[in-house]
Amino acid sequence: MGDYEIRELELRDVDSLLECFNAVFSRDDASFRPRTRAEWSWAFEQNPAGRRAFVALDGEHVVAQFAAIPERVWVDGRERVFSQGVDSMVHPDHRVGLKHASLFVATARACFAKYGGSTDVAYYGLPVDAAWRIGHRMLGYELVRTELALVRELASAPPSAMPSGVAEIARFDEQTKWLWDRCADELRVSAIRDAAHFNWRFVDHPRARYTCLGARDEHGVLRGVAVFRRAKFVLDDLGVLVEWLVPSGEPEVADALLAALVECARRERSSALAALVPPWSSWFAWFQERGFLVHPTDYRLASVTFGRAHDEAWLRENWWLQLSDTDLV
């Protein structure tokens, strides 16, 4: 470990970081497309919540990374941060015996030491089995939830018009935050869904194309948002509800947006529409009442937290997590 410098990533490291990243992730994935500087910039420079990236360097070369994508979250009446771990890696030449885990663990710990507990309430992710075992043993990952997907099978039907009052949103504006403000209490603990976050997450995404749907009243006031994408989630090719922001007391808005989502899925020839909402939420029951069945997934939501007041049990019972809070779709 003494041969490596472990510190927060600096912009001068990015070229070496991308070289390492593309070498690591192309090894076992024939379909891997190298990450570009623009894509990195979107994830780690343009995110309105900032950046969490720590690296291990061998001389000038990045050989390991612990990175996370932060979200601004409203917790106990103030803005805090939850960060989703992504893109963690150790270069193959630096994985010897326990060294792999140790270099990864040391890099992650450096990040936790700087941000954990002070600004960041939780680090979270959906680790595969091997990453879970290392994280559980070495970094204190705990299980928040074994995730369940809501899936509604769709009968084929000819395309039809979008429901009245629902239209695509080209770019989000200040009404987004007003809508989130109206939903925030019932969402318990949620990422702050404002124009900056939604435009970054959906509209400006460098690779994925999202259909952002807004329901408005006759005065043009935004009453609900749903974001759709055709993507791989549980199955290879599904219509996926990525984001759902609707006050629960306005079922007519919810029904209109759901009808629009079904229409989007049909236009994309998806055989089913899938979503992920926490089981404690009233929406979990609502979607079931509208024909969604609850399916198991292989995803396990794991977290590292920094105090008993905000531990994984608290996250399980309070955190409004959807697919938009993950990098799955």
Place this chain on the structure above:
Amino acid sequence: MRSRHVRSSDRRSAVNEAFEVRGHRAGDEIAILEAFNRVFARIDEHFVPRTRDEWRWEFQANPGGSRISLAVATDGRVVAQYAGIGQRVLIDGRASSFSQSVDSFVDPDFALGLARSRAFVRAGELYAATFGGAGVGQDEVMWGLPVPSALRIGRRALGYEALRTLTRLEAPVDVLVGRLDAQSASEIEVRETTRVPDELAQLFARFAEPFGYVAIRDRALLEWRYLRRPGRSYRIAIARRAGSLLGLVVLAIGAFDRVRGGLLCDWIVPRGEDSAARALLAWLARTTRAAGESRVIALAPDTSAEWLAFQRAGFKVRDTSYLVVARSYVRSIGIDDLRRRWWWTLGDTDLV
């Protein structure tokens, strides 16, 4: 792994911190029950003291056996217990054993914080060392549904690992009756019974075939679990076609996770027996309604085909406060595999 840790009511009494950790000996049940009833009464206003008959049923009559480790103070008081109910299981067809950790506690009036924790942890360590493993009389997997305080200490000292967050299946009886009566097949005969049918072994063999891990449901288990349990009553129904046994279910009226209803305790209906499944679900719904309850409640692994079949029959999925934890004592059983391939129902737990 249901266990209790509560604050001492009078720390001045906590003067003697010496204790011995050992296994259960004949005659210990009097001291165990005295401590158990005292500890649990302090944290649960609705607690009904456990009787010796109930203790003997749980820990002496169980065909899967029982496991107990104790911390005993120098004056003979039981100050901590770590205990489990044995389960004979099939692991890919091979006979083995699991256990559900239950009734563990530490006496809040014993010693001060660290010494008290030490008594519980050491009882747990002896428990794990004695009963965890692949040897005769050992369990390849221990599992449970711990309260938060037991989870913290168990995770730190005893290697608990979270297996899954638990949801329940719930259906209004009127929905079930309406749907299932319309689909009922006249050739299926459903009958309530007070005895275990002779063909249970063949039925269970067919039922168990798709599961990697399943507790053995044989005559000994069902008679012990449902027909001889003191203070609780269960109702068993069987489905036949032309005399052939196609399915068996067990129902209790009560509450799970503070929700009342007809509780589906056991479901032994082989896949493919759809008519029998519908007929037995209709019996569950009608019997629940006749008992004055409005919903049927069930647990099933979300990774099983039955989970989706129950939903298609009218059940909805609801959150619970429970987390299932487990510890595997053998390399061949991973927690993830256990989560994906283990069949269990409410009847596998001590919750009903």
